[in-house]
Amino acid sequence: xxxxxxxxxxxxxxxxxxxxxxxxxxxxxxxxxxxxxxxxxxxxxxxxxxxxxxxxxxxxxxxxxxxxxxxxxxxxxxxxxxxxxxxxxxxxxxxxxxxxxxxxxxxxxxxxxxxxxxxxxxxxxxxxxxxxxxxxxxxxxxxxxxxxxxxxxxxxxxxxxxxxxxxxxxxxxxxxxxxxxxxxxxxxxxxxxxxxxxxxxxxxxxxxxxxxxxxxxxxxxxxxxxxxxxxxxxxxxxxxxxxxxxxxxxxxxxxxxxxxxxxxxxxxxxxxxxxxxxxxxxxxxxxxxxxxxxxxxx
Numbered sequence: 001x002x003x004x005x006x007x008x009x010x011x012x013x014x015x016x017x018x019x020x021x022x023x024x025x026x027x028x029x030x031x032x033x034x035x036x037x038x039x040x041x042x043x044x045x046x047x048x049x050x051x052x053x054x055x056x057x058x059x060x061x062x063x064x065x066x067x068x069x070x071x072x073x074x075x076x077x078x079x080x081x082x083x084x085x086x087x088x089x090x091x092x093x094x095x096x097x098x099x100x101x102x103x104x105x106x107x108x109x110x111x112x113x114x115x116x117x118x119x120x121x122x123x124x125x126x127x128x129x130x131x132x133x134x135x136x137x138x139x140x141x142x143x144x145x146x147x148x149x150x151x152x153x154x155x156x157x158x159x160x161x162x163x164x165x166x167x168x169x170x171x172x173x174x175x176x177x178x179x180x181x182x183x184x185x186x187x188x189x190x191x192x193x194x195x196x197x198x199x200x201x202x203x204x205x206x207x208x209x210x211x212x213x214x215x216x217x218x219x220x221x222x223x224x225x226x227x228x229x230x231x232x233x234x235x236x237x238x239x240x241x242x243x244x245x246x247x248x249x250x251x252x253x254x255x256x257x258x259x260x261x262x263x264x265x266x267x268x269x270x271x272x273x274x275x276x277x278x279x280x281x282x283x284x285x286x287x288x289x290x291x292x293x294x295x296x297x298x
Contacts, residue, residue: 023063023282030281031064033205034167038195039117040072041212043271050120053210056277057172058126065205066167069128069174070198072191073113080108093247097150097188105188106132109176117174128172133179134186136162139194141179141187153179153187155194158201196254200261207258208280209251210271215289216244216252228286231294232256252291259293266291 037057043049060067074095081088081104089096097105114130121128133139138160141153166173175198177191192209199207216238218225230238235252238244244252248268255266269276269288279287 026282027063034066034202035206036068036195036199036204038070038192038209041271043210052274054120055124058124061126061172067172070191070195073109077105077108080104091149094149094152097152102151102186106178106186109178114176126172128174129166130174132176138162139179141181151187153189155197158197160201192251192254196258199263200258203262205264207263207266209268214270215268227289229290231292232259235291255291
């Protein structure tokens with residue numbers, strides 16, 4: 001038994017070393033580049049997954065990339081609305097955000113979820129600073145414009161100075177998707193949208209959306225039909241033909257918008273797969289869907 005154990009350990013160590021060696025060209029290629037990670041879904045709810053995602057983000061920082069984390073927190077908002085006896089309402093997939101709901105959204109996202117992520121990054125050996133759109137005039141909001149949805153906002157402007165200052169000094173900015181308009185009125189903004197706009201404003205190397213699906217599938221019922229890579233035009237065609245539907249439409253649109261504004265690549269990954277971030281960035285195969293601007297296709 002001892003011999004087999006020793007052999008197994010040797011093999012596991014050899015695999016680890018090989019993986020690190022394979023990662024080297026990618027680490028060299030992306031050193032000093034900005035990667036914006038939208039963190040949400042199951043990867044945020046499951047405590048083991050949460051730990052691996054946080055460690056991966058700290059790993060990115062340690063090998064010289066500049067990760068910026070943007071997060072939502074829908075389930076936690078629902079749980080607190082429930083505790084406070086406020087009914088959660090949705091219209092066309094958007095959370096109806098009246099004044100009392102907006103107060104809860106801000107408390108939960110900025111006060112609880114944001115600080116928990118900052119704390120987890122610290123525990124994993126990284127240095128993080130929590131921000132919302134109000135900090136350093138990072139995000140200026142405007143109403144999203146649909147009737148009857150209250151304080152649901154869109155991004156009207158981004159000032160990336162605070163993000164650059166933090167990233168240049170080795171900090172990982174953690175941004176919650178709450179921002180204010182010019183009058184100081186707070187708005188709840190979709191976290192995918194915020195991640196896409198921040199990635200565009202920073203000219204990021206990558207925008208990565210961690211989701212609860214494998215990526216873009218030709219047949220949404222069959223995980224084996226994953227599309228590993230496509231360009232902007234192909235992505236638009238998939239929306240037009242209905243292959244991309246439902247909740248995946250805003251995610252793909254968000255990727256397309258950021259690519260059109262100069263982000264090099266956008267990735268839609270399954271955050272439920274342990275270390276999906278590292279597998280996508282540092283291996284030849286990748287595990288999700290990568291979207292690129294037309295001029296970046298090989």
